[in-house]
Amino acid sequence: MYPIDVKITRIVQESPSNKTFFFDRSFDEARPGQFVMVWIRGTDEIPMTLSYRNAITVQKVGDATAKLFEMKEGDHLGIRGPFGKGFTLPGKDDNILIIAGGVGTAAIAMLAEHAMSQDTCVTTIMGARNADELLFLDRFTPCKVLHMTTDDGSAHRCGFVTDVLCEIDASGYDRVYTCGPEMMMKRVFDILEKQGALAKAEFSLHRYFKCGIGVCGACCMDTEGLRVCRDGPVFNGMQLTGSEFGKYMRGPSGNKKMM
Template sequence: MIRSRITRVERQTPTVVTLFFQWEKTVLPGQFIMVWAPGVGEVPMSLSHIQGEKGITIKSYGPTTEAIIKNKEGEYLFFRGPYGKPFTQTQGKRLIIGGGSGMAALRPLIHKESYGIISARNKSEILFSSLFSPGKATIMTDDGTAGKKGFPVDALKEMDLYPFDMIYVCGPEVMLNSVFQYIKNMGLKAEFSLERMMKCGIGVCDSCSISGFQLCKDGPVFQLNIMKNMEEFGVWKLTESGKRVKI
């Protein structure tokens, strides 16, 4: 287990914070660490900042993430990693599609040739839109309080996708599946960062299994063509107890 003092805490939205820390380790976009909250639990977190000062951007969705978010500057962050296969980086024209806190994993991919579709429930939950060059980010919100009312797939239907050298996607699985279903037969290059229940992060417990793939070792980033072989994607998932349930 690695420990590093938190150098600063930055609130991104009412429910999302970024914890910054020093760690002299090369981390690639899309890779994750297993973050431990002593006495509570351990969760996987993609790094939102990978150059120099490292950072994880967290939304509270349970006891462990809530405990991690409560850490203050000067306190220790406990973690292990990095784990997982990263995004394939291209220097060409990129389209970045992020839903909610899924933008955290995508943040390191944003550069001057990046276009973005950023979605959230409402205006206050939009992440990292200011990092895109003017005119290159489309905002979609469930309630229409920012940008357009709707979902990322609605924005895709109004775009010419063929000029993009790569499409990167991360967010809730329902959103991922709608994007996947729309683009899967277009002959585009795309990669998706998936989320599943993950306990060990090293391929032992199999809790993150999906159609025979383990997210912690085979992913969490998967190419579009591989996704076509995942019959469980968008349909089934495993609970903490190992029960297979519909999404």
């Protein structure tokens, strides 16, 4: 699949470390949790989850995202996708729990909006390093219940999303969805496993991609060989049992990067 050229129409500084780039093409067929391959010409092509049908939300963490942060309205990107397996959409009568950390909030915001649009009962636990880094509060405020935590206590509860989760019986929810730093999600995994709710849970993973369509094998996970770009990036909790999840991931050369 060749990239589609899109023009950046608007850039929003969401927080000190995150920007949202809107473009002149809406990917209406995308399911919440799917990703696109973003080609920053002359630099690299990287996977990014859609935070809106026509936008990506980016944290500056490497060469490609640093170059993206230099771009202006009117500049162009190449987009391939959407690809991968997104979140299972909840039913109208479902009672769901969303656990979002840091920029992972961007990957799960469309799911929350879809759920709330059909009056699904939504409880959200959202966390960030500090008050300035809490993303998309306006998109989550309509939730039935919204818990917010910050590492430094600068807003709402001081602590982590997992502190709140430990006080909730997740087995009482029909579905649980989470996205955020992998060590956060691993802690969520462990808590849900103890609560007997792992089979109800879906985790959105990040791995190094090259092709994005399941051909190159760069994102295969030990030990089952699951391809994050094709079999994921959203996985049921049971699929991750006994895997590399929360232990290590692999870099561009295939070398292990311990967590």
